[in-house]
Structures are given as C-alpha cells and as structure tokens.
Amino acid sequence: MTSTSLEAAQFVVPTSRDEAVQAFGDGSGVTVFAGGTILMPEINYGRLRPAHVLMLGRAGLSGIGHKDGAVTIGAMTTVAELEDAPEPLGSAARNVADHEIRAQATLGGNLCAPSGGGTPRGDLQAALIALAATVRTAGKDGERTAPVEDFLAAGADGRLVLEVELHEPKRSGYAAARRPHAHAYTILAVCAAETSEGVRVGISGAGANALRARHVEDALAGGASAEDAAQKALDDAQPQDDALASAWYRQRLLPVLVRRALDDLGGGK
Numbered sequence: 001m002t003s004t005s006l007e008a009a010q011f012v013v014p015t016s017r018d019e020a021v022q023a024f025g026d027g028s029g030v031t032v033f034a035g036g037t038i039l040m041p042e043i044n045y046g047r048l049r050p051a052h053v054l055m056l057g058r059a060g061l062s063g064i065g066h067k068d069g070a071v072t073i074g075a076m077t078t079v080a081e082l083e084d085a086p087e088p089l090g091s092a093a094r095n096v097a098d099h100e101i102r103a104q105a106t107l108g109g110n111l112c113a114p115s116g117g118g119t120p121r122g123d124l125q126a127a128l129i130a131l132a133a134t135v136r137t138a139g140k141d142g143e144r145t146a147p148v149e150d151f152l153a154a155g156a157d158g159r160l161v162l163e164v165e166l167h168e169p170k171r172s173g174y175a176a177a178r179r180p181h182a183h184a185y186t187i188l189a190v191c192a193a194e195t196s197e198g199v200r201v202g203i204s205g206a207g208a209n210a211l212r213a214r215h216v217e218d219a220l221a222g223g224a225s226a227e228d229a230a231q232k233a234l235d236d237a238q239p240q241d242d243a244l245a246s247a248w249y250r251q252r253l254l255p256v257l258v259r260r261a262l263d264d265l266g267g268g269k
Ligand SMILES: Cc1cc2nc3c(=O)[nH]c(=O)nc-3n(C[C@H](O)[C@H](O)[C@H](O)COP(=O)(O)OP(=O)(O)OC[C@H]3O[C@@H](n4cnc5c(N)ncnc54)[C@H](O)[C@@H]3O)c2cc1C
Pocket: 031, 032, 033, 034, 035, 036, 037, 038, 039, 040, 056, 075, 076, 079, 095, 096, 097, 098, 101, 104, 105, 106, 107, 108, 109, 110, 111, 112, 113, 114, 121, 122, 123, 124, 156, 159, 160, 161, 162, 183, 184, 185, 186
C-alpha cells in the first residue's frame, strides 16, 4: 500500500482487498475513489475537497466470477465489462452514457452514486434489484451481505462496496426512455427478471436511488395481467421534476415502461 499527499489531501493506494478494507476502516473522513466519473467533475469544479482519498484502482476488486451457479462481480468492474452480463444487467450497462464513460465507470460507483443536480444516477441499480442481487460491504461492524434494495435504502455512507452476487434469471425484460444524446442520463428505466422468488421489478429514474416495485410484483403474483400490474407502479414510485423530465411526464411514462419490460420478459438481449 502506498500513501502520498497532494495539496493537503492524502491519497492511499491499497494493493489488495484486505488493505482496502483496512484503509477504509469505519469510513469516517474517507472519500472512496473508483472510476472517478462522478468525483472528478466535483473535484475539478471545487465542490468537493477530499482530505483522505482511498484509490481503489489497484485493490484487486474487479472481475466477474462464476461459481455454483452464482455470478460474483467485483466493485471495481467497469460498466463496459458488464455489457455482456446476465440480463437485464447487460442491457442497463449498454445504456449507460457512452464508451468513454463506460470504460471508466464502475459497478461500485454506480451503486453508491449520489443524485447529481437533482438528476437520478445509478442505472445499474434497477437491474440488480430485479436480479435479487446481494451486496457485500465492509465498514464499522466488519463485512456483511445485504439485499441490494436494503443497501440502497440504508445509503452507502460508512460502507465500502466489495462485490455483488447474483444468479442468472430464468427470463428478463428491459425498457427505458433516454434522450437521443450519448452523454445523457436515462430518464426512466425498468428492469424485470424471473428469479427463483418469482418476477421482480426494479425502477431507476423515479427517485434518488432505484427502487423495487413491490406492488407490481404482488399484483403479478396474484394473477393480474401485465397491463393491470403495470398500473401499480405508481404505488411504488413517486417521480419528481428534475433537469431531465417533469414528474408529470414520468408518471405517464412509468406504467408504459413497466408494461414493456414485462412484455419483454424472455426477450433476452
Ligand atoms: C457524461 C456522463 C454521463 C453519465 N451517464 C450515466 C448514465 O447514463 N447512467 C448512469 O447510471 N450513470 C451515468 N453517469 C454517472 C457515472 O458515470 C456512473 O454512475 C458510474 O457508474 C459511477 O462510477 P465511478 O466508478 O465513476 O464512481 P466514482 O466517481 O469513483 O464514485 C461515485 C461515488 O461512489 C462512491 N464509491 C465508488 N466506489 C465505491 C465503493 N466500492 N464503495 C463505496 N463507495 C464507492 C464514491 O465515493 C462516490 O461518492 C454519467 C456520468 C457522466 C460524467
């Protein structure tokens, strides 16, 4: 592990997972730096002046592994490396920004992405919710594993994301609305997957973080048609106005996208 100082900031560069966990400690005062696609603009514009920076690039936290039917993805795996991941994660990854950003941006950064300028970030989150993924983190009480929706609800503060685990779904679906510009964020995206627990649905773009559409899932489990179940999405999400779209537009779009994602179940890529 190396440590250097620059303009009052201290940079720590762990060279293993254990060193990263040790250097993170309870996370107080530590700024975790992954791909930097969110952090670098904040630092360049002077909105963020980190004192202690944990650079994860050499910590050995990247890569996709397969074992006993489970897929394990390291936090430092880039979004580009996820373009062929199990659906709907692959579709979500291919829809993030452009090649340049995807080659730099990481899974961990996407899971911990704070909303920026009122605009939701974190398009991979909805796919991970649909896939019933779990997140392994380190922090004050040591390491723990939690369902991704619980991790998102609790917030990333004080936790270092190490890896995510998921299983290939039986079927998957994806539907999104984007602006026709490579650098634009997704306005709204819906991911669906049939897992061993039944059909799960994740929505991104309708809140600071992606959320699980439990009302939609319950309606489907109760035998509702895809069209009727999709209407329940408005009980799961209360979209807000932001720089990308109005709440009015998103409210009308959401049931349409949920219906499309459910229709797409089984469509693959
Ligand atoms: C032009 C542009 C377009 C974009 N378009 C999209 C888009 O379409 N969809 C989308 O989802 N995002 C988009 N983004 C946002 C961003 O690129 C992604 O969310 C990306 O995955 C963030 O990952 P990163 O590694 O670059 O994060 P970083 O900038 O390194 O970090 C982001 C945040 O996560 C924290 N963090 C990072 N890794 C960890 C970890 N392992 N444990 C704990 N905390 C961690 C950091 O401390 C920081 O708070 C865009 C960004 C830009 C600049």
